[in-house]
Amino acid sequence: MAKPKSAYSIPTKKGKLDTHIFVVWVDNEAGVLARVVGLFSGRGYNIESLAVAEVDATKNISRITIVTTGTPQVIDQIKLQLKKLVPVHKVADFKREDKKVIFKEMALLKVVGNKKKIEKTLKACKSFNPVILDKTKKSVVIQITALRREIDKMSKKLKPFGLTSTSRTGAIAMTRGAEVFR
Amino acid sequence: MSKLYTGAEIVFKCLEDQDVEFIFGYPGGAVLPIYDELKNHSSIKHILVRHEQGAGHAAEGYARSSGKPGIVLVTSGPGATNVVTALTDAYMDSIPLVCISGQVPTHLIGTDAFQECDTTGITRPCTKHNWLVKDIKDLSKILHEAFRVATTGRPGPVLVDIPKDIQFAKTNYFKPKNEKKINGKIHNKFSQDEINDLIGLISNAKKPVIYSGGGVINSGPKASEALREFVRLTGFPITSTLQGLGAFPGDDNQFIGMLGMHGTYEANNAMHDCDLLINIGARFDDRITGKIDEFSPKSKKVHIDIDPSSINKIIKVDLAIVGDVNEVLKSAIKKINKKQNGSKISNKQKISKWWEQIQKWRTKNSLGYINSNKTIKPQYAVQRLYELTKNKDTFITTEVGQHQMWAAQHYKFNKPNRWMTSGGLGTMGYGLPAAVGVQIAHPDKLVIDIAGEASVLMTMQEMSTAVQYNLPIKIFVLNNQYMGMVRQWQELLHEKNYSESYSEALPDFVKLAEAYGCKGIKADNPEDLDIKIKEMVDYNGPVIFDCQVDPNENCFPMIPSGKPHNQMILGPNDKKENKISAKGKALV
Numbered sequence: 001m002a003k004p005k006s007a008y009s010i011p012t013k014k015g016k017l018d019t020h021i022f023v024v025w026v027d028n029e030a031g032v033l034a035r036v037v038g039l040f041s042g043r044g045y046n047i048e049s050l051a052v053a054e055v056d057a058t059k060n061i062s063r064i065t066i067v068t069t070g071t072p073q074v075i076d077q078i079k080l081q082l083k084k085l086v087p088v089h090k091v092a093d094f095k096r097e098d099k100k101v102i103f104k105e106m107a108l109l110k111v112v113g114n115k116k117k118i119e120k121t122l123k124a125c126k127s128f129n130p131v132i133l134d135k136t137k138k139s140v141v142i143q144i145t146a147l148r149r150e151i152d153k154m155s156k157k158l159k160p161f162g163l164t165s166t167s168r169t170g171a172i173a174m175t176r177g178a179e180v181f182r
Numbered sequence: 183m184s185k186l187y188t189g190a191e192i193v194f195k196c197l198e199d200q201d202v203e204f205i206f207g208y209p210g211g212a213v214l215p216i217y218d219e220l221k222n223h224s225s226i227k228h229i230l231v232r233h234e235q236g237a238g239h240a241a242e243g244y245a246r247s248s249g250k251p252g253i254v255l256v257t258s259g260p261g262a263t264n265v266v267t268a269l270t271d272a273y274m275d276s277i278p279l280v281c282i283s284g285q286v287p288t289h290l291i292g293t294d295a296f297q298e299c300d301t302t303g304i305t306r307p308c309t310k311h312n313w314l315v316k317d318i319k320d321l322s323k324i325l326h327e328a329f330r331v332a333t334t335g336r337p338g339p340v341l342v343d344i345p346k347d348i349q350f351a352k353t354n355y356f357k358p359k360n361e362k363k364i365n366g367k368i369h370n371k372f373s374q375d376e377i378n379d380l381i382g383l384i385s386n387a388k389k390p391v392i393y394s395g396g397g398v399i400n401s402g403p404k405a406s407e408a409l410r411e412f413v414r415l416t417g418f419p420i421t422s423t424l425q426g427l428g429a430f431p432g433d434d435n436q437f438i439g440m441l442g443m444h445g446t447y448e449a450n451n452a453m454h455d456c457d458l459l460i461n462i463g464a465r466f467d468d469r470i471t472g473k474i475d476e477f478s479p480k481s482k483k484v485h486i487d488i489d490p491s492s493i494n495k496i497i498k499v500d501l502a503i504v505g506d507v508n509e510v511l512k513s514a515i516k517k518i519n520k521k522q523n524g525s526k527i528s529n530k531q532k533i534s535k536w537w538e539q540i541q542k543w544r545t546k547n548s549l550g551y552i553n554s555n556k557t558i559k560p561q562y563a564v565q566r567l568y569e570l571t572k573n574k575d576t577f578i579t580t581e582v583g584q585h586q587m588w589a590a591q592h593y594k595f596n597k598p599n600r601w602m603t604s605g606g607l608g609t610m611g612y613g614l615p616a617a618v619g620v621q622i623a624h625p626d627k628l629v630i631d632i633a634g635e636a637s638v639l640m641t642m643q644e645m646s647t648a649v650q651y652n653l654p655i656k657i658f659v660l661n662n663q664y665m666g667m668v669r670q671w672q673e674l675l676h677e678k679n680y681s682e683s684y685s686e687a688l689p690d691f692v693k694l695a696e697a698y699g700c701k702g703i704k705a706d707n708p709e710d711l712d713i714k715i716k717e718m719v720d721y722n723g724p725v726i727f728d729c730q731v732d733p734n735e736n737c738f739p740m741i742p743s744g745k746p747h748n749q750m751i752l753g754p755n756d757k758k759e760n761k762i763s764a765k766g767k768a769l770v
Binding site (some may be wrong): 072 | 316378
């Protein structure tokens with residue numbers, strides 16, 4: 001096929017896709033999540049995970065953490081577009097590889113199976129701060145906290161042991177050390 | 183305890199404190215309390231349109247020509263959805279609008295009540311911000327904030343949705359606060375280092391070009407003055423986007439015409455071959471850039487814009503200056519003056535060869551066309567209209583299509599705010615209501631909508647508005663019986679399969695004019711054109727001018743899809759075949 005020809009902005013050179021984590025501080029008001037999410041869907045950006053909750057009840061501030069992928073140009077646009085939204089106070093953007101930032105995701109895992117399988121499950125979860133929230137003779141609900149990809153792996157690994165349902169929070173992030181993002 | 187006001191009263195108190203003179207609107211059930219209050223506020227005049235889209239475009243015309251925000255008042259449900267096109271149009275072209283919409287009472291929201299719709303949900307992507315007022319105590323604060331958001335930074339439309347019970351509820355009124363620093367959404371903190379870098383690039387350039395846009399108009403008349411001074415000081419050639427026309431005089435020798443898809447040969451070639459590109463208040467729109475990969479390949483690029491998200495969005499630039507155009511230019515001019523007194527190096531000598539090249543391109547006369555003494559050529563009609571109205575301070579609006587491009591090419595603008603056109607969204611039906619708004623803002627000026635017969639029929643009902651308020655707008659219809667731009671693309675891309683682009687049953691525009699109670703004029707002969715244009719201009723009242731033009735004329739020059747700036751088609755004189763690839767076709 002001939003070289004793609006267009007008078008329009010079709011990316012012929014596709015840049016490398018990076019995974020970034022955006023942390024967005026917003027006024028906790030009606031519709032604010034729709035504004036942020038609508039920005040992503042309207043401009044064709046991708047959301048891998050989303051976590052949101054109020055973090056400051058007196059100032060009415062919510063913190064939204066979004067994991068997304070895009071070319072450096074797209075990542076730049078996401079940040080600038082987010083900053084334009086009226087209820088957005090500040091936007092932080094971290095590369096997933098960034099060593100100065102802690103990323104964590106929590107998951108609840110329900111495993112249904114015999115004693116042996118449950119034991120195997122608990123052993124497999126060992127390095128991810130497992131907390132047993134509920135246990136019966138045939139089942140267990142475990143809470144683990146880990147990186148996204150670790151939880152991905154665990155979901156696969158636990159399938160043969162009787163993993164029946166998984167509930168995940170989406171990644172949240174915080175910088176290491178005494179520094180606070182302004 | 184101060185006096186308590188109803189929501190409807192608060193709306194008007196806010197409008198008064200924001201110095202609003204005109205509202206463009208249409209009543210309905212959910213805004214009746216506000217309409218009821220109208221009679222108590224003599225400083226605010228309501229203009230009753232015939233369709234809410236017309237209200238939005240009229241407010242856009244008002245805003246674009248006056249520099250003040252346009253105010254729209256509509257009811258819930260269909261009132262709000264009808265205004266969506268105009269809001270989107272204003273969003274794309276950065277026009278400040280404040281739209282107030284009625285909503286069903288708070289307790290009925292979410293119940294699919296009569297004339298209910300999720301107005302804030304629907305308008306979220308086409309406004310800078312919107313608000314649903316759920317508590318009467320928030321109303322005055324929200325309305326003042328709405329004006330602030332609409333008019334500051336990169337301007338744009340906002341919407342405030344007010345449920346009917348809130349319009350009846352009572353509370354205190356708060357005046358707008360005189361705040362100076364605003365929430366970090368305004369970006370005007372460029373540094374002197376950036377200005378120094380700009381001056382450095384300017385003094386090293388051998389083939390520079392300035393590309394200015396609508397941001398100069400939005401920055402106010404002072405920005406246009408600064409731009410003129412900047413261009414004179416540097417001696418650089420300047421081209422303009424569709425929205426930027428008028429910021430720099432169109433008949434000045436340093437102006438090399440509009441650029442982009444239907445821009446001049448000299449402007450597009452200068453963009454392609456330059457070594458320094460200074461973008462002032464424009465956004466590298468796809469109608470401007472042509473093929474991105476081959477856009478201005480040899481140049482250093484500077485981008486001056488108030489919106490940080492415009493920087494590097496489409497084209498990566500070497501120097502970005504985020505700030506108000508006027509401030510940045512003033513700062514740059516100061517620096518240049520200082521420098522030129524110190525050293526004698528003048529750019530003007532360095533770039534003399536570049537100007538010679540530009541003169542060569544100019545000799546192509548890319549806006550040329552083959553005139554006829556039998557049929558009126560649309561380009562000729564626009565040229566005659568220009569010649570016969572250029573001595574008046576004329577305001578031009580347009581619809582969207584071929585006529586719009588011919589107007590941009592052949593009507594020369596010497597002042598900002600005289601040119602109102604739908605560039606970003608490309609809304610057919612924009613021009614007539616926009617002319618209504620322009621005439622409201624400038625009652626004694628000549629306002630002409632250069633229209634196409636297909637576009638103008640989309641909002642033709644607003645003639646009734648023009649008649650009601652004695653607005654002497656002139657609707658100059660270049661009638662070629664086709665959706666001309668659609669027909670042109672079909673000719674070039676789809677083997678002349680003119681699928682649905684011919685209007686079989688057009689109205690008799692003269693009779694239509696008479697039916698609305700205004701004057702109709704028809705011209706079908708080049709000989710009579712001047713006399714008839716004069717008749718139109720001299721008539722004290724609204725006119726629909728049916729200018730019957732050659733139906734087969736195409737708009738040239740043009741950059742065909744899939745081609746960069748330096749591969750333009752040059753009209754009937756250009757024999758070279760310029761084939762458009764199959765891939766290019768898909769991307770129109």
